[in-house]
Amino acid sequence: MRVELPEHAIGKPLLRIFSEHGRKKENDLSYQDKALVDVRVEFTRARDRQVSDSFWQRNLIVMDRTIELFDSTSAFIKELHRGLR
Numbered sequence: 892m893r894v895e896l897p898e899h900a901i902g903k904p905l906l907r908i909f910s911e912h913g914r915k916k917e918n919d920l921s922y923q924d925k926a927l928v929d930v931r932v933e934f935t936r937a938r939d940r941q942v943s944d945s946f947w948q949r950n951l952i953v954m955d956r957t958i959e960l961f962d963s964t965s966a967f968i969k970e971l972h973r974g975l976r
Contacts, residue, residue, distance in 0.1 A: 902923030910917035 904920065904922045907917060907919045907921075
């Protein structure tokens with residue numbers, strides 16, 4: 892997949908080149924959101940395959956509880972942030 896980025900997408904770029912011999916890993920392009928991009932680049936996509944209705948029925952409670960966990964965590968973090976102001 893290719894994604895076109897606007898010109899301002901890479902904030903504070905820093906390019907390090909011409910490192911000492913044997914230290915090529917130090918050659919690097921870093922920018923404001925590099926850590927986030929590095930994580931996303933590591934994602935792969937599994938092949939699409941059909942999943943049976945019984946799978947969704949058996950795992951519905953797990954999915955519902957996961958959504959509840961994320962909602963509760965989000966509410967807690969927002970409340971914590973409000974308390975820190």
